Every structure is written in structure tokens, then in C-alpha cells.
Amino acid sequence: MGITRREMLKLTAATAAATALPLSLPRPRTVIAGAESSGSLTATRIAKTACIICGQKCPVEIHVAKVGGKEIISKVVYNRDPEYDQFFAVCGRPQTIPELRFLPERIRKPLLRVGKRGEGKFKEISWEEAFNILAERIKKYMDEPWRIVAVSHQGFEGGLVREFFKKVIGTPNTTQHCDTCHTGMDIGHKFIFGSPKGPSAFQPDYANADLVVLMGRNPAGGIVASAWSKIFTEGRANKMKLVVFDVRESRLTELADKYYIIPPGTDLAIALALLNVILNERLYNVDYLINWTNASMLLYVDTLEPVKLEDNPYMEKKKTYLVYDEYDQRFKLKTEAKKPALEFEGEYNRRPVKTVLLVLKDAVKEYTPEWAEKITGVPAEEIRWLAHEMARAAPRTFIDHNYKATRYYNEGMFSRAKMLVNVLLGSVGVKGGLAYPAGKPKFKSPISILGIETTKTQGEAIYKYWSKHGVENVVSKCWSQLLVKSIIEGKPYPIGVLFIHLENLVAHALTGRRLAEALKDEKRVEFIVVLDTTFNETVMYADLVLPVPFFFEAESITLGYAKKSYVSIVVDAQKAVDPPEGVDARPTWWILVELAKRLGKLDQGVKVDPVEVKKKQAEEAGLDYNELREKGYKLLWTKPKYHPWGGKPLATVTGELELINVAMLESYRDYIGKESPLNPLPCWVPPLWMRKGTLADNEFVVVEYQDSLTSINTFMRFSRLTKDVLEWKHIYGVLMHPSRAKKLGIKDGDMVKLKGPNGEIVAKVRVTEAVHPYVLAAPHATAVDKAIIPGEAVIETAGGTVKVKLFSNGGGYGVNNNFLGDPLESVVPEEGYRAAQHDFVVKVEKL
Ligand code: SF4
Numbered sequence: 001m002g003i004t005r006r007e008m009l010k011l012t013a014a015t016a017a018a019t020a021l022p023l024s025l026p027r028p029r030t031v032i033a034g035a036e037s038s039g040s041l042t043a044t045r046i047a048k049t050a051c052i053i054c055g056q057k058c059p060v061e062i063h064v065a066k067v068g069g070k071e072i073i074s075k076v077v078y079n080r081d082p083e084y085d086q087f088f089a090v091c092g093r094p095q096t097i098p099e100l101r102f103l104p105e106r107i108r109k110p111l112l113r114v115g116k117r118g119e120g121k122f123k124e125i126s127w128e129e130a131f132n133i134l135a136e137r138i139k140k141y142m143d144e145p146w147r148i149v150a151v152s153h154q155g156f157e158g159g160l161v162r163e164f165f166k167k168v169i170g171t172p173n174t175t176q177h178c179d180t181c182h183t184g185m186d187i188g189h190k191f192i193f194g195s196p197k198g199p200s201a202f203q204p205d206y207a208n209a210d211l212v213v214l215m216g217r218n219p220a221g222g223i224v225a226s227a228w229s230k231i232f233t234e235g236r237a238n239k240m241k242l243v244v245f246d247v248r249e250s251r252l253t254e255l256a257d258k259y260y261i262i263p264p265g266t267d268l269a270i271a272l273a274l275l276n277v278i279l280n281e282r283l284y285n286v287d288y289l290i291n292w293t294n295a296s297m298l299l300y301v302d303t304l305e306p307v308k309l310e311d312n313p314y315m316e317k318k319k320t321y322l323v324y325d326e327y328d329q330r331f332k333l334k335t336e337a338k339k340p341a342l343e344f345e346g347e348y349n350r351r352p353v354k355t356v357l358l359v360l361k362d363a364v365k366e367y368t369p370e371w372a373e374k375i376t377g378v379p380a381e382e383i384r385w386l387a388h389e390m391a392r393a394a395p396r397t398f399i400d401h402n403y404k405a406t407r408y409y410n411e412g413m414f415s416r417a418k419m420l421v422n423v424l425l426g427s428v429g430v431k432g433g434l435a436y437p438a439g440k441p442k443f444k445s446p447i448s449i450l451g452i453e454t455t456k457t458q459g460e461a462i463y464k465y466w467s468k469h470g471v472e473n474v475v476s477k478c479w480s481q482l483l484v485k486s487i488i489e490g491k492p493y494p495i496g497v498l499f500i501h502l503e504n505l506v507a508h509a510l511t512g513r514r515l516a517e518a519l520k521d522e523k524r525v526e527f528i529v530v531l532d533t534t535f536n537e538t539v540m541y542a543d544l545v546l547p548v549p550f551f552f553e554a555e556s557i558t559l560g561y562a563k564k565s566y567v568s569i570v571v572d573a574q575k576a577v578d579p580p581e582g583v584d585a586r587p588t589w590w591i592l593v594e595l596a597k598r599l600g601k602l603d604q605g606v607k608v609d610p611v612e613v614k615k616k617q618a619e620e621a622g623l624d625y626n627e628l629r630e631k632g633y634k635l636l637w638t639k640p641k642y643h644p645w646g647g648k649p650l651a652t653v654t655g656e657l658e659l660i661n662v663a664m665l666e667s668y669r670d671y672i673g674k675e676s677p678l679n680p681l682p683c684w685v686p687p688l689w690m691r692k693g694t695l696a697d698n699e700f701v702v703v704e705y706q707d708s709l710t711s712i713n714t715f716m717r718f719s720r721l722t723k724d725v726l727e728w729k730h731i732y733g734v735l736m737h738p739s740r741a742k743k744l745g746i747k748d749g750d751m752v753k754l755k756g757p758n759g760e761i762v763a764k765v766r767v768t769e770a771v772h773p774y775v776l777a778a779p780h781a782t783a784v785d786k787a788i789i790p791g792e793a794v795i796e797t798a799g800g801t802v803k804v805k806l807f808s809n810g811g812g813y814g815v816n817n818n819f820l821g822d823p824l825e826s827v828v829p830e831e832g833y834r835a836a837q838h839d840f841v842v843k844v845e846k847l
Contacts, residue, residue: 049572121793149499162174166457214242298354484510555575
């Protein structure tokens with residue numbers, strides 16, 4: 001399929017100053033009965049808490065007023081304490097809070113399944129009965145605790161749930177969903193920094209930067225944008241220039257000095273071409289590379305093994321290696337050399353040797369800007385221009401870290417190549433570059449404060465089994481996709497109890513129908529217990545459902561901590577209101593404490609006050625709890641750390657930033673020359689969708705983007721406000737380029753069926769030039785796969801049968817790629833079996 005250059009590339013001279021994220025929203029047109037939210041009511045109380053709709057824990061104030069003797073949430077605003085205000089805002093999502101409480105989809109009582117799994121038939125039971133059932137099921141496997149698996153979303157107590165199952169139950173099988181979020185980036189970074197580095201590992205120092213390049217990152221509207229919005233704005237108000245690569249136009253491209261609309265998953269080609277220009281034209285920072293990286297390390301050309309000095313065996317307990325010293329033109333250990341050469345090639349022991357820098361230069365020699373132009377449509381001269389602009393601005397320039405990096409098969413290699421650009425320009429760990437956050441507090445766990453008896457973990461973790469069976473580089477806490485694989489394939493053992501806490505596994509992982517189908521089988525998973533606030537795809541497959549409050553309806557038992565750009569923040573999440581009448585939800589910590597008592601791990605008589613636990617945590621960490629309680633938060637560190645290694649030697653073999661990773665050279669030598677994320681040398685790895693050749697007229701790649709008002713947790717689909725915003729922003733459905741729509745005879749507003757390798761979704765089309773022609777773009781996680789779950793839950797209650805209509809507001813015409821993709825194919829086994837959630841072809845059929 002050919003597309004014109006105009007379609008591929010848009011440049012804009014927009015120089016408008018950046019603005020903060022929108023903080024206020026139109027009020028919902030429709031308010032659910034009982035959920036009135038009026039800013040005009042006078043608050044009787046203001047509760048300080050923190051939002052956990054995404055992982056940022058932004059401090060918010062919840063204003064509570066009384067109407068007719070009942071407490072209601074009158075408004076939600078961000079914590080305007082001046083100290084906090086200078087750094088952060090919040091995004092628009094917390095505006096759904098008043099409405100969330102009264103969603104018709106709320107789970108009101110503990111429920112026991114009475115129909116078949118997935119059928120949605122339950123009966124209400126008491127908490128006492130629920131605990132008897134749960135304790136009995138868990139006791140059954142206390143001698144084989146590895147058969148109990150706990151999956152938990154973050155929130156305030158997500159970590160506590162995982163810790164409880166690990167330390168109190170003794171299972172090695174606890175996980176969360178980062179392998180569907182940022183694991184691609186983490187592993188890509190591992191090959192430069194020695195250990196996986198997630199999104200909070202770096203602080204983009206926008207405020208001091210001269211030129212920032214964004215690929216796969218949108219601080220003006222993407223996920224967890226709020227923490228970065230103010231420093232991003234500050235940077236733009238200073239002198240920061242902005243260049244953006246994306247598959248669609250957005251608020252971010254409006255703010256950019258230049259932007260390029262490129263095909264999905266091709267950012268890697270741009271990064272490789274930048275490396276090519278920087279290395280060929282010697283635009284790199286010589287001193288930085290000598291002092292902080294292994295660029296001068298000598299490798300044997302034939303085997304790419306590091307050269308060993310005869311009388312100083314390489315790496316024998318010393319973090320040093322052989323270099324060529326230009327000062328006296330001799331081979332020496334780096335620690336002894338005065339001027340290690342960066343571009344040496346010659347012979348050592350009659351074998352040809354080269355520096356790492358030259359091997360890197362050879363590796364990217366074919367990736368010229370002209371080559372990248374053929375893949376991305378971005379003119380070669382523009383790529384060359386960008387390399388020179390970055391070099392001119394260096395070190396106050398960087399390609400930002402991407403956040404949600406599990407979109408395409410090549411994300412790990414992209415993250416590595418992009419970070420190599422930063423390292424070559426000397427931009428990692430310096431002012432105006434990609435710095436490190438300042439620090440992290442350590443809080444004593446509520447489990448030890450309460451004196452809950454702990455044990456050792458037993459058995460082999462599921463991810464370890466898979467790592468012996470072809471899955472490389474699993475990040476030990478992030479293997480939800482591997483859990484899906486285990487459930488589908490029934491390996492390594494059937495699961496006895498699957499405990500799922502605030503994690504919509506069926507909708508969050510690349511699973512859809514296959515996982516749902518597998519969950520029906522009690523031989524694969526004997527018992528499923530789900531703790532959640534509202535009905536969703538996963539709740540429908542539970543045997544036991546335990547209702548928990550929304551985060552603002554309960555006092556948390558643990559202080560929360562977040563690294564928000566370079567600022568470390570502690571939050572005290574306080575209860576604002578009770579769950580509404582008729583909702584008998586209990587806090588997660590209460591459920592864990594009761595479970596501990598029934599398992600004989602805690603005395604029955606122990607009374608728990610969550611505020612006292614937090615007070616102890618604060619005291620032990622040297623924090624004034626009264627101040628924390630009053631303000632709801634405390635900033636701990638507010639300055640970035642400027643040091644190329646973040647302050648101490650890295651976990652690489654050399655302790656340095658490794659342009660070519662020494663451990664990787666040893667482990668993955670066989671991958672050299674292959675288009676694989678495990679190739680130790682940077683190389684082009686095409687996205688999976690591209691491997692099938694050209695796209696037919698009706699074929700697209702569905703790209704979900706994050707929206708600062710509507711996306712993230714699946715319960716937001718149920719909000720009327722979310723639906724109104726989607727309509728208001730004209731993003732209710734998929735965006736399609738007019739050139740493609742014309743070929744298919746599709747008009748704005750038409751309905752289409754999207755057929756993926758593992759499912760179908762119906763969506764409404766918005767025809768717009770603001771999207772790459774290969775792409776259908778949609779806001780993240782708004783769809784429901786109605787083939788997986790019925791439209792209602794049927795509940796036997798004491799007063800008769802009640803039908804709960806599901807997804808009345810959301811899920812109508814949105815998209816969730818996880819319902820289209822295939823869990824066994826759209827994954828990257830080389831990177832811990834992480835998801836590649838966008839990397840498949842979807843066929844469009846007009847309805
Ligand atoms: S960025 Fe938005 S959704 Fe995420 S925690 Fe902050 S306010 Fe909540």
C-alpha cells in the first residue's frame with residue numbers, strides 16, 4: 001500500500017508556549033441517582049488522600065458535604081498546598097470519583113458463584129461464610145503453597161497483597177501486570193545499565209533541557225502525565241525545543257516545534273539512523289564516553305569477546321578491561337591508561353581487535369537516514385538535521401524514556417537504541433539530560449508491625465519454570481502474561497487458588513477469549529477469588545467475589561510512596577466517605593488480617609487500627625505523622641541526581657554504562673546477525689505486523705493511546721463522564737485516515753467490525769487526517785468483549801433475584817487490543833514473554 005509523503009510527514013512551526021494539563025472538565029450531563037456532585041455545596045470536611053487511578057498517587061482533596069443528612073462528595077480538587085503546587089497537577093480522571101461510588105456495576109456483597117464460570121450467576125453470602133470458604137481453600141494448599149497464585153494491581157495495598165502471599169502464605173507465585181506495560185523498556189535498559197530500569201528510574205530534566213525528542217511518550221496527555229506536566233511546561237517556558245514522533249496528532253504535536261507522523265513501531269528505525277549519523281560524523285561526547293562508558297573496551301573482531309591482558313586476566317575481580325592508551329600508544333588496563341582510545345583498531349596477540357565504539361559503529365553502518373526514510377517516511381535530511389541539533393544541544397538534550405513499552409515486538413531494542421543515543425551524547429545523568437530521581441524511603445511493612453507470622457517461600461515459581469523452557473529475561477515481579485500461558489497450557493502445574501486483587505486479568509493481559517475459555521476449566525484453576533469494586537470481565541469468572549471499597553472509601557494501612565519525576569513523595573491515603581448504603585465492602589487490609597487470623601498466623605484478639613500502623617511507619621522513617629496527616633503528603637526529595645551512573649557503579653559487568661553489554665555478548669552471541677531483541681548489537685527488528693509484508697486495503701494496526709481524561713483503569717469505562725468526554729473529544733471509537741476510509745467506502749460515524757487474530761470488536765469510525773494511514777487509533781481500554789461475558793450479572797439475594805446490567809455507559813464502541821490479539825503469538829518470549837499489544841494486523845469490515 002503506498003502512501004504519499006504528505007500523509008506520512010507533517011511538520012509544524014507551532015511555537016505556542018506549553019500549557020499545563022486541563023484540570024477542569026465539563027460536568028456530566030447525566031448524573032446517576034444519588035451521585036449528585038455539585039461544586040456549589042459547602043464542604044463539611046476535606047479529606048486528604050491520593051489518587052491511584054494510575055500509579056502516580058497524586059495528592060487530591062476530596063470535599064465532603066452533607067445533603068439530607070447523608071454525606072456526599074461535593075468536589076475533587078488537587079492538593080493545592082503551595083509546596084506541592086509548585087511541582088504537580090493532577091489529570092482529569094479523578095473527576096469521575098463522585099460518580100464511581102454509585103455505579104450500578106458496583107459489587108455490593110460477597111458473592112459465591114452458582115452458575116458456570118463466566119455465566120455471571122452468583123448468590124450473596126455473608127462475610128463470615130466468605131471467609132470460611134476462602135480459608136478452607138487456602139488451607140488445602142498450605143503444604144503446596146506454590147499452587148496458590150496472587151495477582152495484584154498496584155494501588156495502596158497491591159504491594160501488601162503480594163507481600164502477604166509471599167511471606168505469610170509462602171508462595172513464590174505473586175505477580176502484577178507490568179509485562180503489559182513497561183517491561184519492554186525495562187529490559188532494553190538492562191542491556192545498558194545492567195539491571196531492568198522502569199519508568200521511574202529516570203527523571204527527564206525538561207526544565208533545564210534545550211532540545212527534547214519524544215517517541216512513544218506523551219507527557220501532555222499520556223499515562224501518568226501529571227507528574228511531568230509542570231516541569232514539561234517549565235521547560236517549554238524556558239528554551240526547550242520539542243520534536244515529536246507519533247502515529248497520530250494530539251495536544252503534544254500541537255506543542256511541538258516539529259512533529260512527524262510515522263508508521264507504528266518504526267521509532268527504532270529513527271533511533272538507529274540517529275546512531276548512524278552520530279557515530280559516522282563523530283558527534284559524540286568523547287570525555288563522557290571515556291569516563292563513564294565501556295566505549296574504549298577492546299574486543300576481538302572475530303569473536304567479539306573482550307580482550308584479556310595476558311598477565312591480568314580480564315575481569316578477575318576487577319571492574320576493568322583492556323584499552324589502547326593513546327598517551328603512550330600501549331595496551332593497558334583502563335584503570336591505568338591516561339587517554340584510552342575510542343576509535344582504535346589494530347592487533348593484540350596477533351588477533352585483530354577494535355574498540356566497542358567502532359564495533360557499534362560497524363553494527364549501525366547500514367542504518368543510514370536514507371534507509372530509515374524508506375521505513376518511516378521521514379526525509380533523510382530531517383533525520384540528519386535532528387542528529388546535528390541534538391549534538392549541538394548536548395548534553396542538554398535527550399530522547400525521553402518511553403513509558404508504556406509493550407506495544408511492539410521491537411520495544412526492547414528501541415529502548416536500548418534510544419538510550420544509546422543519549423549515552424553517546426553524554427546526556428544520561430546530567431543537567432538538562434535524562435537524570436536520576438533523588439531517593440526512595442523505606443517503610444516497615446504492616447505485616448511486621450502487626451506481628452503476623454511469616455514463613456519461607458516454597459517451590460519453584462512459575463516464571464522460573466518458564467525461564468528453563470525458552471523464556472529469557474523475565475522480570476521477577478512482572479509475569480502476568482506467563483501466568484496466562486500457564487493457565488492456557490496447564491503448565492507447570494494446575495493452580496489451586498488464584499487470588500486476584502484489583503487486577504482485571506482477562507482485560508489487562510493479551511488474552512481475551514483464550515484466557516476466558518481456559519478459566520472455565522476447574523482442572524486448570526481450581527478456585528478463583530477476586531477482590532474488586534465493580535463487575536468486570538475477570539469478576540465474571542470468579543468462584544468467590546469479595547467487594548472492596550474504592551481507594552477514597554477506606555483508610556489505607558500503609559503509607560504510599562511515589563517517585564514523580566525527580567520528586568519523591570509520601571502520601572497518607574485517608575478515607576473520605578463510606579461506601580454508599582447497601583455496599584458492604586471491606587478494605588483489602590482487613591481481608592488480609594482476617595485471613596491471617598483464620599490461618600492461625602495472627603491472634604484472634606488483635607485489633608487493628610490502620611492509622612496507628614501508618615503512624616509507626618512514619619515514626620520509624622523519621623517523619624512527622626501529624627504533619628503528614630494534616631497535609632496528606634510530604635515531599636521528600638525535590639532535586640534530581642546528576643551523575644552518569646546515578647551515584648554508584650552500575651550492575652553491569654564493568655560497572656559502567658555499556659554501549660555493548662558484556663554479559664549479553666557472552667550469553668547471546670548466537671543472536672548476532674539476527675533480527676532479534678537479544679542481538680547484543682543494536683539492529684533493526686521489524687515490528688511483527690510488518691513481517692507479513694504490505695497491508696491490504698482493509699488491514700490496519702490498532703494503536704491504543706492513553707488519554708489524560710478517560711484512560712486507564714477499566715472501571716472508568718462505566719463512568720458517564722468518561723463517555724461524555726469521549727464523545728466531546730470525538731474519540732469514541734477509532735480514528736481512520738480519509739485515504740483509507742475512501743478506499744473502503746467508510747464515512748465518518750460508520751460502524752465497523754475489527755477482526756483480530758483472537759477476537760472481534762465493533763467500533764465507530766471517526767475519519768480524520770490526524771492519524772497515520774496504517775493505523776486505527778483509539779483511547780486505551782474502553783471496550784468490552786461482549787462475546788466473553790454476558791451483559792448482566794444475575795444475583796440471588798435475600799430479597800429475590802437481582803439483575804445487574806453491566807457496562808451500561810462504557811464499552812459500547814471502544815477498543816481494547818487485548819480482546820483482539822493472541823496471547824500465545826503477540827508476545828516477546830525473549831523479553832520475559834511480555835506483551836506486544838499492538839503488534840498484529842486487524843481486518844476492518846464495514847457494517
Ligand atoms: S495522573 Fe491522574 S489518574 Fe494518575 S494518579 Fe494522578 S490524578 Fe490519578
